[in-house]
Amino acid sequence: MSRRSQRLQEAGYYSEEGSPTVEYKEVLCRVFRRRTGKGQDHELREPVHDHKWMGDHELIRDHKWIGDRKLMDDQQSVDNHGDAGRKIERGTSRKIGQKELCCFFILIPLAVGTAQVCFTMNAYWDELQTLRPRVMLLPPNTPNFALESQGARVLHHWTTQTYWSQQNTDGIWNSIFSRCFLKNQRRVIQGRSVLHPGDCWAFEGERGHMVISLSHPVAITQVTLGHITKSQSIIGNTPSAPMEFEVYGMRITGVRGTFLGKMVYDQDGPAYQTFELPNPSKEVFRHVRLQVLNNWGEVDYTTVYNFRVNGELKVDQDI
Structure with missing residues (x-):
């Protein structure tokens, strides 16, 4: 259905008699919303593929606007994802650091305790080696008939x-x-x-x-x-x-x-x-x-x- 476009009329695409010089078929576009980092919603239209020739200038301008808008939204989405990734990395590194710190404080007493046990065992072993000659001085514990x-x-x-x-x-x-x-x-x-x-x-x-x-x-x-x-x-x-x-x-x-x-x-x-x-x-x-x-x-x-x-x-x- 043909109708007169206010935008085209202002752009001077109508003849002096008022008849349109360009006709096109309007096709509905899918619209979806994306949430930005600042809490604002922006509408994004997909480019119109099913259309008639509306003039080189108009077609290039529509595609340029849609492409620039989509590029801006995609870049903002990438930035949002990058910020979220950096936050996740910082949180993960923070958790890893806390675990390493906890393991460090747990291993220190274990290492000190192990060293103390080894030192005590070495002291007992040295004492045993000192007492061994004294034990060897004792006679066997059997009946002695020459007593x-x-x-x-x-x-x-x-x-x-x-x-x-x-x-x-x-x-x-x-x-x-x-x-x-x-x-x-x-x-x-x-x-x-x-x-x-x-x-x-x-x-x-x-x-x-x-x-x-x-x-x-x-x-x-x-x-x-x-x-x-x-x-x-x-x-x-x-x-x-x-x-x-x-x-x-x-x-x-x-x-x-x-x-x-x-x-x-x-x-x-x-x-x-x-x-x-x-x-x-x-x-x-x-x-x-x-x-x-x-x-x-x-x-x-x-x-x-x-x-x-x-x-x-x-x-x-x-x-």
Whole structure:
């Protein structure tokens, strides 16, 4: 339907007679609204595609207006989205920073606690290493049938004489007192758990023996020989400690007895060293003989601090 356009009339597109020189068909355009950042609404029309030629000037101007308007709205939309993206990025970075800070404050006490536990464990380990030599000084916790308080005794007449240095034998009275009243063979069977330097039995030279009457008839399975360690010695060495020794089981005194084995005492080892008999016997013995063959270098005397006998008790069997 043709009609007169006020805009075209003002633009001078009508003839003098008033008849229009351009006709076009009006087509409805879809209109939608977009919200801007300032809270204002702008209407945007899509370009008219279904139209007749309205003149080059009018068509270019309409397309230019619609294109510029759409470009402005698109740019504003992009700006709005960019602002929103930057806000999201700032919020996300803020949240990430808070999480990292919380983790930092949680990890600090854990690290300090772990370091303290490690330090304490190292201190306990050092203390344990310090106490280990003292524990090794203790005798084994097994029945000892060569214990004086339990009834065992040293047979002095069948035992090597005690060694006395020249400074202890000056004068006849000192010699008599030392030999008659201070015989120290008994120290070997008194069962002391801690050994002290000098509290021992010494015999002259490298070879010597001791005969012990056991507290009960026993089938001997192992023996324990005790001596102070190098760390306890004032010279840092124990040359008077026994090295090779033999053990004999005896049913009666005055005989050599049954050979039970030959063993070696290690001066670099613990104070108490227990030995399984190399030649065990099921025979029951009433006495035991300790025969020391040599020591670790001392030519004047040899010292024995403790001797223990372990085995199976035979009460009903007659000796």
